[in-house]
Amino acid sequence: MFISNQKEQFNVAYVHAIASQAGLNTGNMRVDDQSIDLDVDGKIPTATKNRFPKISLQLKATSQKMVKNGVIKFPLPRKNYDDLKNDRLIVPRYLIVLLVPDDTDDWIQHHAQHMSLHNTCYWASIKNDPSVKGRSKVTVDIPLTQRLNTVSLLHLVTLASEGKCA
Structure with a gap:
């Protein structure tokens, strides 16, 4: 398997694990023509508007050193940027970037x-980022404070239940 495919599969597994702990459903897209790799949805008992909200995720994984001053500087292909930025969406879309070690043996540690x-x-949500023209890639700044974990994933889905995007 190509390393890019390994990173993609590991990223899907990582997000699946977080969603499982949060009690949320995940669904993979069969064709990634809208810059969506994974949908996350579930019942939010405290929701006031939509009790079954959904968010869509564009997954990226890299072992490159992209962190500078507490921010990941991620070069996103222009098509993905435009698809995630689209302001005419009902379902919020987020960019998810997984930083992995260079050596695949270090991705998972097995203990007793x-x-x-x-x-x-x-x-990152880039919905409100500026429009760009004439570039094939757009560097997206993702603060290290925006870590994807069970609490933050539930927060993003809860925002969607209120018709909001982070």
Whole structure:
């Protein structure tokens, strides 16, 4: 398997694990023509508007050193940028970037009572970012404070239940 495919599959597994802990459903897109790799939805008992909200995720994984001054500087293909930025969407879309170690042997550590996944996912909403023209890639700044974990994933889905996007 190509390393790019390994990163993609590991990223899907990582987000699936977080969603499972949060009690949310995930669904993979069969064709990624709208820059959506994974949908996340579920019942939110505290929701006031939509009790079954959904968010869509564009997953990216990299072992490159892209962190500068507490921000991931991620070069996103222009098509993905435009698809995620689209302001005419009902379902909020987020960019999810998983930083992985260079060596695939370091992605998962097996222990006697558990296993651990390395490293960490981060999320960004680029809905309100500026429009760009004439570039094939757009660098998206993702603050390291926007770590994707169970609490933050539930927060993003809860926002969607209120008709909002982060």
